[in-house]
Amino acid sequence: MASPIAADVPASWRRPIKQRSRLLRRSGPPHLRVGFAHPSEQEFARFLDYYRIRWVYEPVAFPTAWEDGRVTEMFAPDFYLPEHDLYVELTTMKQSLVTPKNRKLRLLRELYPDVNVKLLYRKDYQQLLAQAGYGYLEVQNIKKSDIEQILISPVELETRVRALARRISRDYRGQGVVLVGVLKGITFFLADLARQITVPLAIDYLGVARRSGTSQRERVSIVRDIDYPITGRHVILVEDVVNTGLTLDFLLTRLREREPASIEVVTLLDRPSRRLVNVPMKYVGFQVPGDYVVGYGLDYRELYRNLPN
Numbered sequence: 001m002a003s004p005i006a007a008d009v010p011a012s013w014r015r016p017i018k019q020r021s022r023l024l025r026r027s028g029p030p031h032l033r034v035g036f037a038h039p040s041e042q043e044f045a046r047f048l049d050y051y052r053i054r055w056v057y058e059p060v061a062f063p064t065a066w067e068d069g070r071v072t073e074m075f076a077p078d079f080y081l082p083e084h085d086l087y088v089e090l091t092t093m094k095q096s097l098v099t100p101k102n103r104k105l106r107l108l109r110e111l112y113p114d115v116n117v118k119l120l121y122r123k124d125y126q127q128l129l130a131q132a133g134y135g136y137l138e139v140q141n142i143k144k145s146d147i148e149q150i151l152i153s154p155v156e157l158e159t160r161v162r163a164l165a166r167r168i169s170r171d172y173r174g175q176g177v178v179l180v181g182v183l184k185g186i187t188f189f190l191a192d193l194a195r196q197i198t199v200p201l202a203i204d205y206l207g208v209a210r211r212s213g214t215s216q217r218e219r220v221s222i223v224r225d226i227d228y229p230i231t232g233r234h235v236i237l238v239e240d241v242v243n244t245g246l247t248l249d250f251l252l253t254r255l256r257e258r259e260p261a262s263i264e265v266v267t268l269l270d271r272p273s274r275r276l277v278n279v280p281m282k283y284v285g286f287q288v289p290g291d292y293v294v295g296y297g298l299d300y301r302e303l304y305r306n307l308p309n
Helices: 039-050 101-111 122-131 153-172 187-196 247-254
Strands: 059-068 070-075 079-080 087-088 117-120 179-184 201-210 220-224 233-241 264-271 281-286
Touching: 039 079, 039 087, 039 122, 039 153, 059 201, 079 101, 079 122, 087 179, 117 122, 153 187, 153 281, 179 247, 187 201, 187 233, 220 247, 233 247, 247 264, 247 281
Parallel strands: 087 117, 179 201, 179 233, 233 264, 264 281
Antiparallel strands: 059 070, 079 087, 201 220
């Protein structure tokens, strides 16, 4: 099938056609507002947002074939970066499998010589994502088969923790807080959160043991108590994940006995589907499904805590 020669196509035919917007919602981060055709496109948009690069998703389609003066084929690059006047087309396939896409881009460049367009191969794409914390896990001795999927990326973790810290700093402006972390899954979360909070704070830790028993008091016990006095102070209990709510309810009861000025809860992860006891949680990072999760401090038999995801 012969490709059209640019010189034989009237300039009036070579006009980009504006695409319909795929905007799904008007609030939230830009990469969550658009209905992307492929998950890799959303990841790339998240990467662009992380580096504050303005983008538009499939804004125009370029006619590339005509019959009797009517358009029969068009090509719509995935992204347009207005500040760089650059169109970007993604491919997550191996370079050897993208010959048809390369052919389309060559035709686009011939018909529209003023259009700046770049094809990102899978290798280029993964290198860019790795700059924002995506890509392959850079942890030795972990088999790829050990990880089913990445639920939350390092960029998402950083962004959400920063947002939680801003909210806490705003709520406690002009006051001090005591962060009480429940060991030891909160290690990374508490460290990152504390560094972003701008009000004066103190940090202490609780160690909890869980065992079988007939009553709630027998199932949960404190094996490491806090050292910092919290009477009359504003306390924020820091949890890694809240499941049934039984442990959290037990800890809140024990801490309230010490008469703090106030006590709130911030948790990195929440599994509302497993809840048995309703517990107040003012600050929640992410809601996750009932699957077992590891990384960013959470472990399986003390392994995987150091995963960045």
